[in-house]
Amino acid sequence: MHICHIVLNNIGGAPKVADSLISSQSKAGYEVSTVVLTVLESRWIVSFKAAKTVIVMKVAGTLFIIGGMIHQIWVAIKLSGVIAEQKPDIIVCHSAFITKLFYLSKFIPGSFSVPYISYIHSDYISESQVKCKTNSISALIQNLFISLASRIDMLALQQASGLIFVCNSLYQRLANIGLKHHRIVISYNPAIDEISNQPLHPTAKSWFNNSQLITFVCASRFHHQKDHKTLLKAFAKVSENHLNIRLILLGEGDLETEIQALAKFLDIDEIVLFAGSVLNPRAYFSLSRAVILASHFEGLPLVLVEAVASGVTFIATDCPVGPREISEVLKCGTIIPPSNVDALAAAIIDHVKTPQENIERSEQIAQLFSAASCAERLEVLIEQVISKVSIN
Structure with a gap:
């Protein structure tokens, strides 16, 4: 055939x-x-x-x-x-x-x-x-x-x-x-396994190695759909009272320059790393406090499944499709309204104030994904x- x-x-x-x-x-x-x-x-x-x-x-x-x-x-x-x-x-x-x-x-x-x-x-x-x-x-x-x-x-x-x-x-x-x-x-x-041994970005590695810092990761292309603007505004709001947070953005896209300018305007460019496209996102996920996805809409965002497969939880917007279903199936994750700076900021603060949550869902992921x-x-x-x- x-x-x-x-x-x-x-x-x-x-x-x-x-x-x-x-x-x-x-x-x-x-x-x-x-x-x-x-x-x-x-x-x-x-x-x-x-x-x-x-x-x-x-x-x-x-x-x-x-x-x-x-x-x-x-x-x-x-x-x-x-x-x-x-x-x-x-x-x-x-x-x-x-x-x-x-x-x-x-x-x-x-x-x-x-x-x-x-x-x-x-x-x-x-x-x-x-x-x-x-x-x-x-x-x-x-x-x-x-x-x-x-x-x-x-x-x-x-x-x-x-x-x-x-x-x-x-x-x-x-x-x-x-x-x-x-x-x-x-x-x-x-959820396809990674085979890359690409080293971590030097700045990302230094952040992860610093036990005093709490680092979040977002892996998505720079496009209107992914709503990096809401993410950066929420992160800036949290950083006013939590000086030890860091954010790593993985990916590329047409809006990257615009998002970099916004980070500078919000005065968080020193605590936000634009790490570019990487072949080993799970290496970043596994060392983060949580993976964040702020999209307006999605299909089935495997980045959330891959985050859980890496042993960490996630914060994701309640799109018409995708994140809530993954959260319910894998019984983890925080779901917030789309385009809501305050709700995203509150979710980030919750993760800053609570201990690292180790997620083990390998059996469910192997069966379903x-x-x-x-x-x-x-x-x-x-x-x-x-x-x-x-x-x-």
């Missing part, structure tokens, strides 16, 4: 999950290919080495702006040609956006007819709501395009041969707006889809 995975790019949680699935399927004897729509950096963060074939379409990032329907149709045409050359037995689309592109590609003359599974990793409803604008004619037009795109998204999901959601709350969010499907699978993403269970759920779904196609 030839399984083709389509991913948006090579960076982030969804590509890592796809890479894990591709590796498992390759070891199981399947022929696996991967189509990557665009590469965000010259160096591969995820390289999909286990795939027999990796095709990079090199589609410019600007083509993914919501409302750019003409561009999206152009990408769908290119995608149709790629799939026709590969001739897979089944497609796995790793986002609602890719599902839409593949759905549109099926209407291209000469396209290759093949069943597809949609693997939903993120809360794309919240993503589209962020992009909505008001108070101008151009904004009205853009909102109409967003509405049209959402309708096509829903139709593409309804027509899929199967749907996989990375958590129950994500499925419920779509079910609440009318999504109905006869073949739904809930599959938590795997393993690569094997994730691959098994997808394999069962693929077999169901293929068997139905064979009967028809």
Whole structure:
């Protein structure tokens, strides 16, 4: 059987999950290919080495702006040609956006007819709501395009041969707006073990080695979604009365310079470390007091699972999807309202005033967030889809 995975790019949680699935399927004897729509950096963060074939379409990032329907149709045409050359037995689309592109590609003359599974990793409803604008004619037009795109998204999901959601709350969010499907699978993403021996940032190491300091860690890209502004404002508020706290920010992104400027404006740039992208975030997690995630929205934020796997607890915002479910499943963590400086500051103070909490959830994590269970759920779904196609 030839399984083709389509991913948006090579960076982030969804590509890592796809890479894990591709590796498992390759070891199981399947022929696996991967189509990557665009590469965000010259160096591969995820390289999909286990795939027999990796095709990079090199589609410019600007083509993914919501409302750019003409561009999206152009990408769908290119995608149709790629799939026709590969001739897979089944497609796995790793986002609602890719599902839409593949759905549109099926209407291209000469396209290759093949069943597809949609693997939903993120809360794309919240993503589209962020992009909505008001108070101008151009904004009205853009909102109409967003509405049209959402309708096509829903139709593409309804027509899929199967749907996989990375958590129950994500499925419920779509079910609440009318999504109905006869073949739904809930599959938590795997918490993949680290193999890097990258040394700690020198400043981070000195902070961790100082028993008088209490250091928190946040690992997320610098993007509006992750709301570093609220995090820094809360941290600045706490630092007024707790001079021994430190914050390490792991990651990169378009807003990094802006967030650095905010840290300087708040006069906390000496106690906030911008450590950049690292290959061993768990090494930082394990030495911290807690991991903080201040996002406006998420899918299944594995950073929280990885924090717990490292033996520490977390503070996370109560997004529509993700953090609360992880907190309830693993029975740990502090959940606070999004965009609330006072609530986040209070949660940080609670962790400063209480002793270090050692978390042991290895059994639950191995059971619920393993690569094997994730691959098994997808394999069962693929077999169901293929068997139905064979009967028809």
